[in-house]
Amino acid sequence: MTSKMAGDTRSHTNPEQDGMTEQQKLQHQLQVFQNSLPKVNQIAFQMLLNEMVPLAVSVENKLINSEIKGTPKRNSSELEEMITNVHITAPLDKPSHKLCQQLYEANDGTREKILERLRSMGNQIGNKLTELLVFSNNPNLVFKDMDLLSVMKFICRDVWKQFYGKQIDNLKTNHRGTFYLLDYEYRPIQTFALDDQSTEEELAMIKPFFEIPVGLIKGVLSSLGYKEEEVVCMASYIDRPTDRPKSTFNKGVSFHVQVNMQ
Amino acid sequence: MAIYSFWIFDKHCNCLFNREWTLAANSSSGTVNSKQNEETAKLLYGMIFSLRSITLKLSQSPPANEIRSISTGKYRVHTHCTASGMWFILTTDFKQQSYGQVLQYIYSHIYVKYITHNLLAPFDLAENPSETRGQGTRKINNRHFIAALESFLAPMIMQ
Amino acid sequence: MSNSSSMPAQAKSLKHAGEDIWKNRTEKVNAELFTLTYGAIVSQLCTDYERNFQKVNEQLYSMGYNIGVRLIEDFLARTALPRCENMVSTSEVVSKCAFKIFLNITPQITNWSHEKDAFSLILVENPLSDFVELPMDAMKQLWYSNILCGVLRGALEMVQLDCDVWFISDVLRGDPQTELRIKLNKVLKDEIPIGED
Numbered sequence: 001m002t003s004k005m006a007g008d009t010r011s012h013t014n015p016e017q018d019g020m021t022e023q024q025k026l027q028h029q030l031q032v033f034q035n036s037l038p039k040v041n042q043i044a045f046q047m048l049l050n051e052m053v054p055l056a057v058s059v060e061n062k063l064i065n066s067e068i069k070g071t072p073k074r075n076s077s078e079l080e081e082m083i084t085n086v087h088i089t090a091p092l093d094k095p096s097h098k099l100c101q102q103l104y105e106a107n108d109g110t111r112e113k114i115l116e117r118l119r120s121m122g123n124q125i126g127n128k129l130t131e132l133l134v135f136s137n138n139p140n141l142v143f144k145d146m147d148l149l150s151v152m153k154f155i156c157r158d159v160w161k162q163f164y165g166k167q168i169d170n171l172k173t174n175h176r177g178t179f180y181l182l183d184y185e186y187r188p189i190q191t192f193a194l195d196d197q198s199t200e201e202e203l204a205m206i207k208p209f210f211e212i213p214v215g216l217i218k219g220v221l222s223s224l225g226y227k228e229e230e231v232v233c234m235a236s237y238i239d240r241p242t243d244r245p246k247s248t249f250n251k252g253v254s255f256h257v258q259v260n261m262q
Numbered sequence: 263m264a265i266y267s268f269w270i271f272d273k274h275c276n277c278l279f280n281r282e283w284t285l286a287a288n289s290s291s292g293t294v295n296s297k298q299n300e301e302t303a304k305l306l307y308g309m310i311f312s313l314r315s316i317t318l319k320l321s322q323s324p325p326a327n328e329i330r331s332i333s334t335g336k337y338r339v340h341t342h343c344t345a346s347g348m349w350f351i352l353t354t355d356f357k358q359q360s361y362g363q364v365l366q367y368i369y370s371h372i373y374v375k376y377i378t379h380n381l382l383a384p385f386d387l388a389e390n391p392s393e394t395r396g397q398g399t400r401k402i403n404n405r406h407f408i409a410a411l412e413s414f415l416a417p418m419i420m421q
Numbered sequence: 422m423s424n425s426s427s428m429p430a431q432a433k434s435l436k437h438a439g440e441d442i443w444k445n446r447t448e449k450v451n452a453e454l455f456t457l458t459y460g461a462i463v464s465q466l467c468t469d470y471e472r473n474f475q476k477v478n479e480q481l482y483s484m485g486y487n488i489g490v491r492l493i494e495d496f497l498a499r500t501a502l503p504r505c506e507n508m509v510s511t512s513e514v515v516s517k518c519a520f521k522i523f524l525n526i527t528p529q530i531t532n533w534s535h536e537k538d539a540f541s542l543i544l545v546e547n548p549l550s551d552f553v554e555l556p557m558d559a560m561k562q563l564w565y566s567n568i569l570c571g572v573l574r575g576a577l578e579m580v581q582l583d584c585d586v587w588f589i590s591d592v593l594r595g596d597p598q599t600e601l602r603i604k605l606n607k608v609l610k611d612e613i614p615i616g617e618d
Contacts (some may be wrong), residue, residue, distance in 0.1 A: 039449035124461035195403035325555030354604035
């Protein structure tokens, strides 16, 4: 029922000697190819990802505001002129930590809209990512005859590695469409904390950051033919296994994926 | 005991954090963000501020004549200031010449990691003008920050 | 670090520092992930604001500002650079160190104002917008990479440089080049503790 994802990709493939070396060769080629691609700083990428959460809150604030005030409609040439001629000194947002705090305090309706916005962005990223990988000669991604389990393994290994610099630690499945993707050190939030001791409030404030990977998982699945309405994905906290080295953030994350196949 | 105390000031001249050790044999001795250190913090910042004004005046042309350390009869005060206006300060005995790298490490591997990249923490503790110019009293109480700082400095305290 | 007469030497050492940090002390991710993630953000904003691109521009800018005020500390921690003497050295640091370390590009510095208080960066490459094509309605109004202006504005403000930062042109809009303008308004005064003045 449990398949460990601990780095060794061979354990999942055909044990035949020839198949293995072929697979290894392909993996090597993929690595060479990956290394040759243009790169940016991981911190820049992580900051962009994390800032999506306060961004989603800020957008909600502005939408609520303009609903109340009503937006004066300008014709497009007027707008164009404004944008071309005026220096952009946009009104600034509240600081990010205040926006995160605001999300924690928001009522259920508002919170759900913000979380949906995050999932939607994650979804788009997932969609585009698959498009991109079609052209990457990734041996883990043979689009023909790819079953659900291989798609999930692909998410655990390749998608996670690309995004978070590590693989999902553990993949569990009942082989009937239910999967648990367990990440014991979900990287973007490892150093997140309120002051003093870990509290319920702290956990609740960090939880929205998991909506991006939730969307990402659904996006990859939908672009590979598992329609959105057939897939349920939810993130929740889990305790970390006691035999793992201590991490800064003391909870793991479980992504529960349910695919309802006809 | 090699290190006596550690301080962080921000660009608002506010003391964001202070840690004082009292027993050489015990790196967990002493106080964190003690109210009783408020006055000492003001004096320490005032001294560095004044000295800095003088040194910058003394050398008119660049490179800037920044303070690295100040010595007294019993202490050495080591300072590391960042372009963003933060000051990281250690008071020590005379055993070691420079703690510049120690302070740079605290800034880059502890402060930036647990405070700057922590989106739940403010990047600027002063929330309004009445908390600027040395009048702010908010402190860094982040547990990861404190734990990382303690474990990094502990071996140097018992030296 | 030095005065303007020794600028070439300084520029060279900044270039070297930026390259060294990028090459040896930076964890990297594929630029295309960065591109598509940013693309998803912009596209979501266009939907949320019902293609009111001015609002999208503003939102990207303020998102950038919130990143910039934190990114600067990461940058200073990596480089340990002191404050710049003037905008000429600021331009070198921004192009050869900051852009190099975070995005692995080195924009060209050009179009100095007479007073040397404003300059342009020409982005020959831009990992935010590689392979992006804008639909017609967006081409005229959207500053796709506007997040960069916010990042620079926030980061510079944290080192006491109050600047305006904006795009003058963008290849995505059919312009011949992508030009970002940085203009110094004023150097902010360091605070003085109450009672010291």
